[in-house]
Amino acid sequence: MKNRGKCRFAGTHYNRSAALCYHCCMQIEALGLVKVFPAPLFSGGRPLRALDGLDLTAAQGVTGLEGPNGSGKTTLLRTLAGILRPDGGALSADGETAAPERLRTLAALCPANPRTFYFRLSALENLRFFGALAGLAPAVSKERALALAGRLALSAEDLERRFDRLSEGNMQKVSLIRAFSRRTPALFLDEPFRGLDEKARAGLLELIAETGRGSAVLLSSHLPELLRAAASRVIKVEAGRTL
Amino acid sequence: MTAFRVITAFIRRDFLSERSYRLSFALGALATLANLAVFYFIGELFGPALAPGLAPYGTGYFAYVFTALAFFGYIGTGAGSYAGRLRQEQTQGTLEAELSTPLGILPFLAAMSAWNFVFATFELAVYALAGLFLFRLRLPAANWPLAALVFVLSAACFAALGVISSCFVVLFKRGNPVAWVLNNFEGLLGGVYFPVAVLPGWLLAVSKLLPVTYAVRAFQLAVHRGADFSEVKGDLAALFAFDLVLVPAGVWLFSLAVNRARKTGTLGEY
Numbered sequence: 001m002k003n004r005g006k007c008r009f010a011g012t013h014y015n016r017s018a019a020l021c022y023h024c025c026m027q028i029e030a031l032g033l034v035k036v037f038p039a040p041l042f043s044g045g046r047p048l049r050a051l052d053g054l055d056l057t058a059a060q061g062v063t064g065l066e067g068p069n070g071s072g073k074t075t076l077l078r079t080l081a082g083i084l085r086p087d088g089g090a091l092s093a094d095g096e097t098a099a100p101e102r103l104r105t106l107a108a109l110c111p112a113n114p115r116t117f118y119f120r121l122s123a124l125e126n127l128r129f130f131g132a133l134a135g136l137a138p139a140v141s142k143e144r145a146l147a148l149a150g151r152l153a154l155s156a157e158d159l160e161r162r163f164d165r166l167s168e169g170n171m172q173k174v175s176l177i178r179a180f181s182r183r184t185p186a187l188f189l190d191e192p193f194r195g196l197d198e199k200a201r202a203g204l205l206e207l208i209a210e211t212g213r214g215s216a217v218l219l220s221s222h223l224p225e226l227l228r229a230a231a232s233r234v235i236k237v238e239a240g241r242t243l
Numbered sequence: 244m245t246a247f248r249v250i251t252a253f254i255r256r257d258f259l260s261e262r263s264y265r266l267s268f269a270l271g272a273l274a275t276l277a278n279l280a281v282f283y284f285i286g287e288l289f290g291p292a293l294a295p296g297l298a299p300y301g302t303g304y305f306a307y308v309f310t311a312l313a314f315f316g317y318i319g320t321g322a323g324s325y326a327g328r329l330r331q332e333q334t335q336g337t338l339e340a341e342l343s344t345p346l347g348i349l350p351f352l353a354a355m356s357a358w359n360f361v362f363a364t365f366e367l368a369v370y371a372l373a374g375l376f377l378f379r380l381r382l383p384a385a386n387w388p389l390a391a392l393v394f395v396l397s398a399a400c401f402a403a404l405g406v407i408s409s410c411f412v413v414l415f416k417r418g419n420p421v422a423w424v425l426n427n428f429e430g431l432l433g434g435v436y437f438p439v440a441v442l443p444g445w446l447l448a449v450s451k452l453l454p455v456t457y458a459v460r461a462f463q464l465a466v467h468r469g470a471d472f473s474e475v476k477g478d479l480a481a482l483f484a485f486d487l488v489l490v491p492a493g494v495w496l497f498s499l500a501v502n503r504a505r506k507t508g509t510l511g512e513y
Binding site for chain 1 (some may be wrong): 248251255263333340344345
């Protein structure tokens, strides 16, 4: 029993003599990643090559992504999160080929657009629902939501408020809570500072730093100071490739 | 993650959402009763003597159409709700968020329309109460165990058709030929409003390609005449064969459609 530890992500036990837990030392690697969006049928348009042989390694810690609009940052994060299927290249998690199904278990994504919730439900009900889809019990979802809301300067009243009555900034906070509360070994944040006030930005920087101690955190932002404050290394993405 | 937790979460979500539209909820229930009243007065106007096509069922027009509507209303939930739900999720931007989680296709399909079935059960209860107390409908000969078997086989079949129909929503967003056939021809050719025996020969042949024809006939015979298993075994075999093909095909095609949308990046589009 002395050699057994408990994974803080999966709740499962692992053998300490075999280095770190499989979940806690996640390294996601992309090699020659290609993602092409086909033109709509009969549109006369041309396919869009959003990722063009991109290489990237995201290990424990915080990695920043910067690059101009349309450079492929969002497509990269959505592909690494298992939402999109790549058209070429290899994706692996801890050296093993990772299919999108596995990536969706290992990673959580906070999308750039926070309007991906049920507008007629309260923020808390939304978090409870999406928590259930990620395997969280309702009580756990609520507990985590309340704790994270405090860190992001979102009041308990706002958590109980219907989602369509929240400000854009507060919608963004709820979206961040949804991603952070999953406690996955990999966390991807697409423009996470958008719309946040100063207090929430400070809270988010703290949360990112804490999460990066145990997970691979990858975030994109067009705010260079915040990106550098959050990430220990920053990678530039341009024309679907890392520079 | 348990499928039960996911289904419960979907039902809770949809209940809370529906509850927030109170007027629509009340108007929906009233519309059901108004619809039934129309057929009641048609039945009153013509009387049972003018309906020889109903002789095999041993009942009058109102009783026939009442049970057919109640039955079809329930099993039709499966056919119509998947595409509708999916389209709603697309337009409000939540479909991609749902499918960004580890949620598998099977629990997703089981959960997506769970609320619709709960609500359809409630509507069925309204039908039953209205039939008993408002329209004084009695079904003394009914073979309920057989009716239940027809019900289960039919519900599975129509849910599978609904899943296949929703594949078009995933891929093309608008323009759904399966829903078009279901909406426009099931009532005409399926024997919901009148027995298919009154159709001309060529339409009768087309009606034999639709599962609703077997479902409604078997259900009506079981409920009105108390038919036994041997009398409807042909209809049951047809429904079973439809299930055998359509249920796995529905799940497989839906997986293909979602994977295709992940490939083209259109999962979040509408």
